Amino acid sequence: GQSLxxxxxxxxxxxxxxxxxxxxxxxxxxGLSWYQQHDGGAPTFLxxxxxxxxxxxxxxxxxxxxxxxxxxxxLQELQMKDSASYFCAVRxxxxxxxxxxxxxxxxxxxxxx
Amino acid sequence: xxxxxxxxxxxxxxxxxxxSLECTVEGTSNPNLYWYRQAAGRGLQLLFYSVGIGxxxxxxxxxxxxxxxxxxxxxxxxxxxxLSDSGFYLCAWSSGTGGYTFGSGTRLTVV
Numbered sequence: 001g002q003s004l005x006x007x008x009x010x011x012x013x014x015x016x017x018x019x020x021x022x023x024x025x026x027x028x029x030x031g032l033s034w035y036q037q038h039d040g041g042a043p044t045f046l047x048x049x050x051x052x053x054x055x056x057x058x059x060x061x062x063x064x065x066x067x068x069x070x071x072x073x074x075l076q077e078l079q080m081k082d083s084a085s086y087f088c089a090v091r092x093x094x095x096x097x098x099x100x101x102x103x104x105x106x107x108x109x110x111x112x113x
Numbered sequence: 114x115x116x117x118x119x120x121x122x123x124x125x126x127x128x129x130x131x132x133s134l135e136c137t138v139e140g141t142s143n144p145n146l147y148w149y150r151q152a153a154g155r156g157l158q159l160l161f162y163s164v165g166i167g168x169x170x171x172x173x174x175x176x177x178x179x180x181x182x183x184x185x186x187x188x189x190x191x192x193x194x195x196l197s198d199s200g201f202y203l204c205a206w207s208s209g210t211g212g213y214t215f216g217s218g219t220r221l222t223v224v
Contacts, residue, residue: 033212042203042218043157048211087156091211098145098162098170101213105156 002026002092004104011110012078020073020086020107028093032064032071035087037106043087046073075109083111115140119204119216126223132177132191134219136204139185144206146187147213148179151201163187199223 004024012018022032031050035043049055049064049071061074075082085106092100119136126132138144148160159172161179169179176195180188187204199222205213 031211035212040220042215043213045208045210045212045214050211089212098164099207101159103157 002090002100002102004088004090004102006086006088006104006107008105009108009110011112012075014078014080014111014113016078017074017076018078018109020075020088020109022071022073022088022104024069024071024088024090026069026090026092026102029066029069030091030093030099032062033089033091033101034060034062034073035089035103036084037087038084046086048091078111080111080113083109085109115206115208115214117204117206117214117216119219121219122217123220124222126194126221128196128223129193132189132194132198132221134189134202134204134221136187136189136216137185138187138206141185141206143184146181147205147207148187148189149203149205149215151203153200157203161189194223196223 006022033048034046036046037043047062049062054063059076064071085108087103087106089101089103116139145164147162149157150160151157161171163169163181166181177191202219204216208214
């Protein structure tokens with residue numbers, strides 16, 4: 001099976017940097033993705049890491065270490081609009097033409113002035 | 114460009130009533146489509162996935178069913194809703210970038 005762990009809540013100051021960690025246990029691994037979800041809205045895709053290392057997209061970066069079964073999302077120059085829930089998700093093995101994706105329970109980020 | 118449409122946005126239904134939620138995708142062909150449910154303050158639970166017309170797989174036993182009558186149409190249904198069916202229902206497709214693109218969601222309240 002697959003399981004993911006991420007902190008339930010994080011608070012950070014506007015303009016600062018925050019890191020949201022995700023550790024996973026999986027029987028098969030193809031990649032780790034991150035999603036942002038504002039209250040009342042749908043998740044939006046942020047990033048995907050299939051290989052070890054850091055992927056940067058503007059103020060957001062995502063890191064993966066497959067040997068440690070660990071990844072993180074790094075948000076820089078925090079803005080109030082970054083207040084949202086952030087989910088990590090593991091893309092695992094294929095079964096029946098479908099590549100199983102398991103989501104973490106989400107980290108609620110609160111950005112304060 | 115690819116887009117995904119989901120409706121209605123909100124729905125309040127009495128216990129025992131039927132349900133039909135529709136999702137359509139534009140700008141792509143033969144997409145893998147998914148139905149997820151999210152309980153308040155929780156993660157996403159996969160309900161159904163479909164790799165093609167008429168091909169439906171269920172992840173968890175439940176009061177719901179899904180159908181895919183056309184390549185870019187995915188429908189979630191129930192004959193008789195339960196209180197426990199309340200939640201935020203999301204349709205998604207694999208966008209080929211390693212992630213999913215989600216529809217805007219339907220917030221279902223069963224009363």
